[in-house]
Every structure is written in structure tokens, then in C-alpha cells.
Amino acid sequence: MxxxxxxxxxxxxxxxxxxxxxxxxxxxxxxSVSVSGGLGMGAALTFVLVCSNVVISLLRNIIPSxxxxxxxxxxxxxxxxxxxxxxxxxxxxxxxxxxxxxxxIVVNCIVLxxxxxxxxxxxxxxxFFDGLGMGIGYTMVITxxxxxxxxxxxxxxxxxxxxxxxYQLGILTQAPGGFFLFGxxxxxxxxxxxxxxxxxxxxxxxxxxxxxxxxxxxxRKEAEAK
Amino acid sequence: xxxxxxxxxxxxxxxxxxxxxxxxxxxxxVSQKFSSCIGMSGAVIFVMTLASAVTWGIYQALMIPxxxxxxxxxxxxxxxxxxxxxxxxxxxxFMPPLYKALGVYLPLxxxxxxxxxxxxxxxxxxxxxxxxxxxxxxxxxxxxxxxILFCGVRKxxxxxHPPKCFEGLPISLIAAAFTSMxxxxxxxxxxxxxx
Amino acid sequence: xSREAFNEYIKPFVVLVCICLVVSFLLAFTNSVTxxxxxxxxxxxxxxxxxxxxxxxxxxxxxDCDTQALDIDSAYRETNGMGYVITSSHVGYGGGEVTVTVGxxxxxxxxxxxxxxxxxxxxxxSKAGESSYLDKYMGISGSADGVDTIATATRSSTAVxxxxxxxxxxxxxxxxxx
Numbered sequence: 001m002x003x004x005x006x007x008x009x010x011x012x013x014x015x016x017x018x019x020x021x022x023x024x025x026x027x028x029x030x031x032s033v034s035v036s037g038g039l040g041m042g043a044a045l046t047f048v049l050v051c052s053n054v055v056i057s058l059l060r061n062i063i064p065s066x067x068x069x070x071x072x073x074x075x076x077x078x079x080x081x082x083x084x085x086x087x088x089x090x091x092x093x094x095x096x097x098x099x100x101x102x103x104x105i106v107v108n109c110i111v112l113x114x115x116x117x118x119x120x121x122x123x124x125x126x127x128f129f130d131g132l133g134m135g136i137g138y139t140m141v142i143t144x145x146x147x148x149x150x151x152x153x154x155x156x157x158x159x160x161x162x163x164x165x166x167y168q169l170g171i172l173t174q175a176p177g178g179f180f181l182f183g184x185x186x187x188x189x190x191x192x193x194x195x196x197x198x199x200x201x202x203x204x205x206x207x208x209x210x211x212x213x214x215x216x217x218x219x220r221k222e223a224e225a226k
Numbered sequence: 227x228x229x230x231x232x233x234x235x236x237x238x239x240x241x242x243x244x245x246x247x248x249x250x251x252x253x254x255x256v257s258q259k260f261s262s263c264i265g266m267s268g269a270v271i272f273v274m275t276l277a278s279a280v281t282w283g284i285y286q287a288l289m290i291p292x293x294x295x296x297x298x299x300x301x302x303x304x305x306x307x308x309x310x311x312x313x314x315x316x317x318x319x320f321m322p323p324l325y326k327a328l329g330v331y332l333p334l335x336x337x338x339x340x341x342x343x344x345x346x347x348x349x350x351x352x353x354x355x356x357x358x359x360x361x362x363x364x365x366x367x368x369x370x371x372x373x374i375l376f377c378g379v380r381k382x383x384x385x386x387h388p389p390k391c392f393e394g395l396p397i398s399l400i401a402a403a404f405t406s407m408x409x410x411x412x413x414x415x416x417x418x419x420x421x
Numbered sequence: 422x423s424r425e426a427f428n429e430y431i432k433p434f435v436v437l438v439c440i441c442l443v444v445s446f447l448l449a450f451t452n453s454v455t456x457x458x459x460x461x462x463x464x465x466x467x468x469x470x471x472x473x474x475x476x477x478x479x480x481x482x483x484x485d486c487d488t489q490a491l492d493i494d495s496a497y498r499e500t501n502g503m504g505y506v507i508t509s510s511h512v513g514y515g516g517g518e519v520t521v522t523v524g525x526x527x528x529x530x531x532x533x534x535x536x537x538x539x540x541x542x543x544x545x546x547s548k549a550g551e552s553s554y555l556d557k558y559m560g561i562s563g564s565a566d567g568v569d570t571i572a573t574a575t576r577s578s579t580a581v582x583x584x585x586x587x588x589x590x591x592x593x594x595x596x597x598x599x
Contacts, residue, residue, distance in 0.1 A: 022254070022395060023251070024251075025250050025251065025254075026247050026248060026249065026250045026251065026339050027247075029247040029250060030246065030247035030248075059440075062436060063436055064428070064432050064433040064436060066433045067433040067434075067436065067437050069307075070304070070307065070437060071436070071437060071440055073303055073304065073307065074300065074304070074437075074440055074441060074444055075440070075444070077299055077300035077303055077304075078300060078444045078447060078448060080299055080300075081296065081297065081298075081299050081300055081448055082447075082448070082451055084299065085296060085448075085451050085452060085455040085459075086451070086455060088455065088459050089454075089455040089458040089459050089462070090458070092462055092466075096539065100343050100346050100347060100350070103298075103299045103342070103346055104248075104339045104342060104343060106299055106300075106303050106342065107303065107336075107337045107338070107339045107342050108339070109251060109337065112337060171407075174410065175244060175245050175246075175247065175406045175409075175410070176403040176404070176406045176407040176410070177403070178247065178403075179399050179400070179402040179403035179406055180399070180400055180403035182399050183392075183395075183396045183397065183398070183399030183400040183402075183403065184396070184400075186395060186396040186399065187389075187391045187392045187396040187397075188391070190390075190391040190392075190393075190396065191390075191391035194390070194391065235514075239542070240542070296448065296452040296456070297445070297448060300444070300448070351517055351540065352518075413542070413545055
């Protein structure tokens with residue numbers, strides 16, 4: 001159980017997919033203009049990540065390595081489509097606010113990256129906790145950013161007005177505000193790590209190259225470990 | 227005029243990278259060297275135009291008649307993946323110089339969310355065939371413009387000395403914020419030019 | 422056939438096809454469950470919009486008319502004869518459509534209007550869907566030429582005006598036919 005806890009916390013903090021590995025930042029930047037959107041996106045991604053991790057882990061001995069990437073993409077796309085259909089039927093307003101970014105979970109580097117790096121090698125339970133941890137880590141970052149952007153950008157939280165009209169920084173809800181806030185969040189993290197005596201240099205996970213991730217990251221990590 | 231408007235909109239006012247946050251990963255990952263920017267740009271423009279045309283055809287000819295609209299996401303991503311493979315093989319066989327220039331960047335495109343996004347948005351906006359192709363081409367062009375511009379910004383960043391904690395990716399993101407702010411200046415221009 | 426050849430060529434193919442088949446059935450099943458709910462939601466939403474633009478109205482019946490020639494999407498008559506609700510769409514900025522629903526009373530006066538501008542640029546074109554602009558159409562009749570477009574959102578607001586004009590013209594045609 002202790003080991004499972006470690007896997008869970010690893011995704012949430014030590015290897016936070018968004019802030020530390022800088023993966024899947026498109027949706028984080030785009031959807032974090034409102035808290036409801038951020039929470040919805042986080043929940044959708046966590047669901048897809050957990051389900052695809054479990055299924056791929058179950059099938060890991062059946063899928064031949066030659067066609068594994070297409071298989072992973074099919075599995076992931078299935079769960080994304082499931083989420084899309086269910087959300088359109090039961091949570092229409094959230095579905096409208098997430099727009100195309102809901103479909104784009106398919107090409108979110110986090111999901112494919114975890115399938116390739118973790119689920120294809122580990123047991124079902126481990127994969128489940130890894131997916132859950134990574135999903136929660138993603139949700140924490142996107143929700144945190146959306147709280148700041150909605151509160152100071154639109155003056156509301158979950159649609160309720162907190163700051164009176166006329167005192168907002170409208171730019172925060174626009175594209176530049178997203179980039180700026182994300183850069184600052186990363187810098188704060190680096191500063192905090194430096195204070196603790198840990199050196200940390202944020203880099204694009206695999207140079208922003210998800211497709212080559214499977215060949216690169218793993219080998220590199222193994223080499224570093226040795 | 228309609229096509230000019232789509233072109234201008236997608237390159238400037240609704241730029242995929244800097245305004246709509248699509249394709250951020252390659253934007254931040256590849257923009258360090260000018261030569262790789264050019265290669266990536268060429269590959270993206272090519273694949274986006276082709277993918278827009280092919281997915282439009284498949285959607286209209288196969289998915290609508292058989293009522294398979296709900297399989298859109300899954301079919302489009304597989305089509306894009308297959309298309310990228312096909313382009314790679316064709317270029318390797320028949321156009322080695324072009325393959326040499328674009329080859330390494332082609333596999334990265336499958337998971338570039340801008341490509342999947344353009345095919346889905348074409349359907350959402352109910353574009354016709356030519357409109358889809360133009361929109362794919364313009365979105366690619368907008369991506370390239372952002373990438374090449376930002377490459378120049380990054381070159382200057384190398385000589386800058388930000389506070390220790392901002393070094394590397396954080397300062398690049400802040401620079402991206404300012405680059406994106408300049409693109410906000412184009413808003414409204416398209417309307418007056420082509421309205 | 423040797424075992425290696427099977428593992429090399431046949432197995433990957435079979436596995437991929439099997440996964441695709443299972444996935445298709447799963448999605449088709451979910452779709453059969455959710456599709457009616459989505460359709461029902463859209464229908465209720467349309468009714469709500471119609472009730473909103475024609476205050477006090479309850480039930481509607483669709484009018485059978487040549488929507489293509491009238492340049493509208495649909496026309497409805499309130500069952501108690503309170504007035505008409507006409508929906509029309511026109512292309513706004515960047516190729517996206519603006520859908521406008523107009524409530525018209527029996528005298529041909531606009532009593533309510535609602536516009537879906539979700540395809541337009543947020544903060545700019547979307548101004549054409551805000552009540553501060555739409556309210557300018559309230560009370561007009563015959564023609565929408567008296568209402569100006571928004572200078573910074575010309576295309577989006579022109580699409581709104583075109584739709585209102587089409588709705589008013591359609592009203593005259595339908596009313597004249599009775």
C-alpha cells in the first residue's frame with residue numbers, strides 16, 4: 001500500500017506532469033479562464049488517464065510492440081469520445097465551454113506518455129494509481145491557475161462576483177495573461193525548490209516531442225539512473 | 227474574399243499558437259534553432275493542408291452517410307497518423323531532398339494538437355472543401371509565423387540575464403506572453419480590410 | 422505457416438482489428454444511449470429560447486413554409502395566436518454562423534430577440550449578442566435598416582441585422598399568406 005501511495009504522490013508532486021514535465025500545456029493555458037472549466041477539464045483528463053492506463057496495462061501482454069502506438073491511440077480516443085458523448089448529454093454547458101479542447105485530450109502528451117512509459121510495463125493496480133496521481137496533479141495546476149485567472153481577470157469565482165466590476169485585469173483572461181501566469185508559476189516553483197536546496201531546471205518534457213517520447217525519455221532516464 | 231478573410235484571420239487575429247493555445251508543445255520545444263523552425267513549419271503547413279482535405283472528404287463521403295459522426299475524434303486521429311506515415315514513405319522514396327529537410331519533423335506532427343484541432347474545427351464551422359483546405363493552409367502558416375517569430379525572440383533571450391529562477395522555460399513563457407500581446411493588435415483589422 | 426511469421430505479420434493485424442471492433446461496438450452502444458438525450462436537450466433548449474423571445478408564450482407549432490426562399494431556418498406560431506417566432510442564421514466573422522431567434526407579435530413588432538454568437542470572437546464579435554446591442558431591435562417593425570451595426574464588430578452585427586431583416590420579411594410573407 002505504501003508503494004501505491006508513493007506512485008500516487010509522485011504524479012501529484014514530484015513528477016507533476018504540467019509544472020515539472022511541461023506536458024499538456026495547451027489545454028492548461030486555454031481552458032483555465034474559468035474555475036468550472038478548469039475543474040471539468042481536470043476531471044475529464046483524469047477519467048481518460050485512469051481508464052486508458054488500466055486498459056493498456058491489462059492488454060500489455062496481448063498488444064504486439066509493432067502496433068502498440070496505434071493501439072494506444074485507439075484506446076485513448078475511445079475514452080475521450082465516451083467522455084465527449086456523456087458530457088454533451090448530461091453537462092451541456094461545460095461541454096460548450098471546453099469546446100475543441102475536450103477532443104484534444106487524445107493528443108495530450110500526458111496520456112500517451114503515461115501509456116508508453118508506465119502502463120505498458122506495470123501492473124494494473126500500479127497503472128491505476130499512476131493515472132490517478134497524474135490526473136490529480138494536472139487538475140491541481142489547472143484549477144489553481146483558473147482560480148487566479150477568473151478571480152482577478154473576471155472578478156468572479158465559479159460565476160459568483162467577488163471583486164466589484166471595474167477592478168479587473170482583463171488581460172488575464174486573454175492569451176497573454178495565460179502565458180504570463182504559467183511562466184510565473186514555473187519561476188515560483190524553481191525559486192521554492194532552490195530554497196529547499198534542490199536544483200531544478202524546467203525543460204520541455206522530451207523537447208516537446210511526444211511522438212519520440214517513447215524512444216527518448218525512457219532510455220534517457222535509464223541512462224541517468226545508471 | 228471569403229478565402230482572404232479565413233487566411234488573414236487564422237494567420238493573425240486567431241493565430242493558433244499565440245491566441246488559441248494550440249500546438250504549444252512544439253512551439254516551445256522546437257523554437258530554439260532557426261533551421262529546425264523552418265523544417266517544422268514546412269512539415270506542419272504541408273500536413274495541415276493535406277489533413278484538412280482528406281478528413282473533409284472522409285467526413286462527407288463516409289461518416290455522414292453511415293451516421294458515424296460520433297466517431298469523429300477517433301477516426302480523424304487515425305487518419306492523421308496514417309497520413310503522416312504515408313507522406314513520410316512517399317517523400318523518402320520520391321523526393322529525398324525534401325525528406326531530408328522535413329523528415330525528422332514529420333513523426334512529431336501526429337501528436338501536434340493543432341493538426342487535429344484544424345480538422346475538427348473545419349467540421350464544426352461547416353466549411354466546404356476549398357474553405358477547409360484554405361483554413362488548413364492558413365492555420366499552418368499562422369503556426370509557422372509564430373514559430374519563426376518566437377525563434378528570433380529566443381535568440382535575444384539567450385543574451386539576456388533574467389533572475390535566476392526565471393532562467394530557461396519560465397522566461398520563454400513570459401516572452402511568449404508579449405509576443406502574443408502584439409498579435410492582439412491585429413484584432414479588428416481583418417474586419418476593416420475584408421469587411 | 423511458421424510461428425514466427427504469424428507473430429510477425431498476422432498477430433499485430435488481428436489484435437488491432439479486434440481492438441477496433443470492440444471499440445466501435447462500445448461507442449455505438451454509448452451513442453445509442455446518449456444521442457436521444459442530446460437531441461431532447463437541443464429540442465428543450467429551442468423551446469426555451471422561443472418562450473424567452475415571445476413573453477408569456479407557452480406552446481408552438483411549426484409553420485410549413487419554404488424556408489430556403491425566405492432565407493430562414495424555421496418559423497413557429499404560438500398556438501394561442503400570440504405571435505410568431507422566426508429563427509435565421511447568417512455568416513458572421515471568420516466563417517462562423519450567427520443564429521438569431523426573433524419573437525414578433527401579431528402587429529409585426531419585434532418583442533424579443535436572442536442571438537447565438539458562440540462562433541464569433543470573444544469580447545469583440547460577441548458584443549453583437551449582448552443585450553445592450555440586441556435591445557436596439559426591440560419594438561421595430563417592417564425593416565431593420567434603422568439599426569446601426571457595431572463599428573468594432575461589423576461582420577457579427579451585420580449578420581444579426583441580416584437575420585432580423587430575413588425574419589421580418591418572412592413574417593410579412595407568412596402573414597400575407599393567411
